[in-house]
Amino acid sequence: MSDLRTTPLHDRHVALGASFTDFGGWSMPVRHTSDLAEHHAVRQTAGLFDISHMAEFLVTGAGAAAFLDYALAGRIGAMKVGKAKYSLLLSDAGGVIDDVIVYRTGEDYFVVISNAGNRALVAEAFSERAARAPISAAFVAGSPDVPEFFGTVVGADAARIEDISDQVALIAVQGPRAREVLTATDGIDGLNPALADLGYYAWSAGTFQGASLFVARTGYTGEDGFELLVPNDAAPALWDALLAAGTPLGVVPAGLASRDTLRLEAGMPLHGHELSDQILPAQAGLGRAVAMDKDDFVGQGALAAASADLPVLVGLVSEGRRAGRAGYAVFADAEGGEPVGEITSGALSPTLGHPIAMAFVPSDLAAPGTELFIDVRGTRIPATVTALPFYRRNS
Missing domain, CATH: 3.30.1360.120 (Probable tRNA modification gtpase trme; domain 1)
Structure with missing residues (x-):
């Protein structure tokens, strides 16, 4: 290491x-x-x-909100100072490059936190979007100085994007x-x-x-x-x-x-498992994170033209102690037939005491209560489709 x-x-x-x-x-x-x-x-x-392995980007300037509205799928400009918002960085084809949380720390100040493994991809996407955004924007290398997390920028209608992760x-x-x-x-x-x-x-x-x-x-x-x-x-x-x-x-x-x-x-997606640049937000149950009625954002056209007949993410619960793991096949029948889906994440739930998993399956097999089968090392284990999340805290 x-x-x-x-x-x-x-x-x-x-x-x-x-x-x-x-x-x-x-x-x-x-x-x-x-x-x-x-x-x-x-x-x-x-x-x-x-x-601390997570990546942080500081987006500032009088055009910061407009830039983020263009670069991300959510409606960032409508956020109030003091609030946070879950959002998605999409490819031109509508797939998820990364999921992020955006914090509005001033009228013209935003902190964007992304996944560690996608830091380079997010930086590249922000840099490329700065070059073609409808407002003036520039991606700059991180300064060695400790950044200011909060503030208000007074200036031209422009945005500055800085990687402050280090x-x-x-x-x-x-x-x-x-x-x-x-x-x-x-x-x-x-x-x-x-x-x-x-x-x-x-x-x-x-x-x-x-x-x-x-x-x-x-x-x-x-x-x-x-x-x-x-x-x-x-x-x-x-x-x-x-x-x-x-x-x-x-x-x-x-x-x-x-x-x-x-x-x-908690039914929370992990990039590289439930999310990827090959998965559209609606497939992963994240359609609510996309503001399709915005004027323009990267990936908007592809999402508008996407087929509604795509595999969707579901929860699966089963009995016993043998849990399905990422990559295990999902079948519609106890014997025979081709796989209808694949586990993206799975484990024996420590809190619930039985196996749980998430998987992408055809939409006609996604209704809660549908019985499917997980191939666990050559044995097909019955599993029932359930609504996500598997667990909710009491308050």
């Missing part, structure tokens, strides 16, 4: 005895203790995740006690709005030991929680402070293995 990138928290994970894996070119902790323990901690108390770290606190953890963390000051007043898919500005701190009430686990963006230099001390505050509450460091089973239970 010597050629892999490491996050500013790598030494903390080593000290905690974590096991590592190659994830998108990064050496990332897959677990610190056990997958099940970390999964259950997030569902019952909270887990602490290092997600300057910042991202830590997630996820679970029903996440807010208690942040409230008890020494060094976090001046959050505005206060955590108690922070709505879902909204953010708060503050400081940690004097460093700029961005706290968003977002996550990827199906639980309530927060994601904290800080300059790299402040990340180790913030991790230590969060862990010190959380340990008495039952909070544990968590890795990618539990993050994957948590997001699967």
